[in-house]
Amino acid sequence: MTAILEASGLTKTYRRGREEIHALKEVDFRVEEGEFVSIIGPSGSGKTALLNILGCLDTPTVGRVWLNGIETSNLRERELVRIRRDNIGFVFQQFYLIPTLSARENIELPLLFSRKEEEKERIEEILEMVGLGDRGDHLPGQLSGGEMQRVAVGRALINDPKILLADEPTGNLDSGTSNRIFDLFRDLNRQGLTLVIVTHNTDLATEAQKMYTLRDGQIVGGEELAFHGR
Amino acid sequence: MSRISEISAEMERIPDIQVVTMAQVMGTIMNLAASARSLLMTVIAIAMIISAFGILNTLLMSVNERTREFGMLKAIGASGLDIGKIIMAETLIITVSGGVIGVVMAVAGSSIIEGFVKGILPYSPRGSFIYISPELVGFSILFSVALGMLCGVYPALKSSRLTPMEAIRGGIE
Numbered sequence: 001m002t003a004i005l006e007a008s009g010l011t012k013t014y015r016r017g018r019e020e021i022h023a024l025k026e027v028d029f030r031v032e033e034g035e036f037v038s039i040i041g042p043s044g045s046g047k048t049a050l051l052n053i054l055g056c057l058d059t060p061t062v063g064r065v066w067l068n069g070i071e072t073s074n075l076r077e078r079e080l081v082r083i084r085r086d087n088i089g090f091v092f093q094q095f096y097l098i099p100t101l102s103a104r105e106n107i108e109l110p111l112l113f114s115r116k117e118e119e120k121e122r123i124e125e126i127l128e129m130v131g132l133g134d135r136g137d138h139l140p141g142q143l144s145g146g147e148m149q150r151v152a153v154g155r156a157l158i159n160d161p162k163i164l165l166a167d168e169p170t171g172n173l174d175s176g177t178s179n180r181i182f183d184l185f186r187d188l189n190r191q192g193l194t195l196v197i198v199t200h201n202t203d204l205a206t207e208a209q210k211m212y213t214l215r216d217g218q219i220v221g222g223e224e225l226a227f228h229g230r
Numbered sequence: 231m232s233r234i235s236e237i238s239a240e241m242e243r244i245p246d247i248q249v250v251t252m253a254q255v256m257g258t259i260m261n262l263a264a265s266a267r268s269l270l271m272t273v274i275a276i277a278m279i280i281s282a283f284g285i286l287n288t289l290l291m292s293v294n295e296r297t298r299e300f301g302m303l304k305a306i307g308a309s310g311l312d313i314g315k316i317i318m319a320e321t322l323i324i325t326v327s328g329g330v331i332g333v334v335m336a337v338a339g340s341s342i343i344e345g346f347v348k349g350i351l352p353y354s355p356r357g358s359f360i361y362i363s364p365e366l367v368g369f370s371i372l373f374s375v376a377l378g379m380l381c382g383v384y385p386a387l388k389s390s391r392l393t394p395m396e397a398i399r400g401g402i403e
Binding site for chain 1: 298299302303304305306307308309310312393394395398
């Protein structure tokens with residue numbers, strides 16, 4: 001298998017006033033194509049910092065990152081924009097949908113920036129895929145939390161990313177809804193998508209193929225899990 | 231006519247008589263009108279400076295409130311330029327509608343003020359004081375758009391330069 005995402009010696013240091021915060025300390029990380037990986041750890045362990053660096057939203061203080069064979073850690077913002085756009089789909093805990101746009105329009109939003117024309121069928125296909133076939137015209141305010149997160153997942157998929165990164169995607173959802181979002185992730189993974197999910201929900205994290213544990217900015221454990229593949 | 235000053239000088243020889251010619255009266259009135267006009271211009275200039283800061287502040291606030299939204303847009307593939315364009319486009323829409331509303335209010339308001347002024351003025355001419363020229367309307371709208379766009383540049387630049395991380399964490403410091 002080839003690594004779609006690889007990081008070596010990642011260190012991230014923030015300054016908060018006089019204090020230096022070491023969010024990541026020499027983290028090595030690797031994701032193979034088609035894998036479903038989860039990262040768990042208590043809050044403040046550096047999960048989000050790691051995900052943001054992997055997703056080219058942030059740059060490491062020290063260390064290197066390769067996405068699909070391209071080293072991204074020393075690229076400039078303008079080039080990172082293109083890499084993010086063409087390779088990465090993001091899902092956030094707070095969904096970040098535009099409240100005045102319908103579910104369908106929210107899903108189409110990234111096309112505005114990638115200047116791609118997508119056929120109507122593809123958008124409907126994505127709506128179906130995330131289980132919102134009949135909710136396309138609803139505004140976010142008319143949708144439940146789980147449905148809103150499905151819209152966000154759909155939005156992350158519209159540019160056909162190579163990898164989907166999710167930061168606490170179920171952090172705002174109840175357990176039943178969370179399970180269904182993870183079912184969706186598993187479906188997407190079965191269709192060939194690579195996923196990296198950050199979560200503090202251990203039960204859900206074990207649904208992935210691999211689970212890494214992050215503590216105090218270091219990976220303290222990696223487990224191969226018996227993939228349920230249901 | 232040519233003898234006006236001669237005659238008035240002659241008349242002023244009579245004790246306790248002061249002669250004020252119509253030309254002098256006109257001159258004084260013109261002077262008064264000119265100072266009123268410059269006072270008005272000063273008031274307008276101050277109002278414009280204040281409203282420019284008002285626009286700037288409003289735009290900065292709205293941009294600041296939506297920093298996270300811009301962060302999300304960057305995460306889904308928007309470039310800094312895209313964000314800047316969005317803010318400038320919004321500013322354009324706001325200022326064009328502001329200019330149009332302003333002109334409509336000016337037309338309506340000026341006829342109310344005209345009625346009021348005519349009521350207190352002892353000798354008011356017949357007909358309307360107010361003439362609204364198409365050039366003036368065009369200029370007013372263009373000016374408000376130009377002023378608004380000028381005020382939009384800074385917020386747009388500021389947000390377009392945010393890194394996605396700063397944006398998602400929220401807040402322009």
